[in-house]
Amino acid sequence: MATIVEFRFPTEEFALEETLDTHPGAHIEIERVVANDPEQITPYMWARTDDFDAFEATLEDDPTVEDVVMFSDTGEERSYQMTWTGPIDFLVQVLTEYSGTITHADGSADGWDLRVVFPDRQSLSRAYEAAQEGGLQLDIKTIYGSEDTRGVQYGLTERQRNMLAAAFEAGYFTVPRETSLADLAEQEDTSHQALSERLRRATGQLVESTLITHNDGSEE
Known part of the structure; x- marks a missing residue:
């Protein structure tokens, strides 16, 4: 049975801390994440903010990202592809070593909220142990099992x-x-x-x- 965990990451232990701190009203939703290699990942994300010009200027200078490309602009939201180069070792481990699938990820000045599906409880336990060994602060909200993995599939x-x-x-x-x-x-x-x-x-x-x-x- 698949095991689902919902938890929060502080921005300083993940990505886009500078951008989200500078624009506290901004909200980011990750659409999907691709692990390119052990040192970087490529997220595809949507952003909502009151001032996209200022947001993008900060985003370009954010030390945790590179190669920012804006894909589309709906007026209310803009979508981007970029490379994260910040403290993402644990996230790469989740995606590559523990067969985790990120099904939900929202970022704001308050932190990052993630939902990750693991193939079983053992994979989750191993990922959590890795997080503890790395000194990461995971605020786990809930853990539950599910036999419905269609969304993940x-x-x-x-x-x-x-x-x-x-x-x-x-x-x-x-x-x-x-x-x-x-x-x-x-x-x-x-x-x-x-x-x-x-x-x-x-x-x-x-x-x-x-x-x-x-x-x-x-x-x-």
Whole structure:
């Protein structure tokens, strides 16, 4: 049975401390994280803030990140790809050594809230022991088991799963459609463009996880 843990990281032990401290009203949501090698990871994230120009200027100078690229701007939010080079050893271990999957990650000036799914309780225990040995302060909120690993399997964040489910239940995917994107955006209390962007990303992730076969470059 999969084991799920929800915990909080202080920003100084993770990433983007300078950016989040400088912009206390900013909120960051990690869409997915890729572990490129043992020394760096690449997060794809959404950010909300009152002043994107000032936020991006701070982000470019933040010592924990490199190679920041802005992907899209919905007006309310902007999405970015970057490389984290800060104190991320534990996170890389979670992703690579203990088979953890990050299904939710929110960052603000108060800290980082993460939800991680491990294949079993033993993997979680090993990851927690590694955190303690590294002197990390993990504020664990809850630990629970789940036999429903579909969200993990498909690589969707909780927000993406909820959004797709809401669109499905409202009849957005029926033929003919029973609701419009504008009505769905109003229901979700977001803009038409922001919802459209998120739906495309979530649908693309679902298709990639279920229909696309990635090869290793070898010839058959």
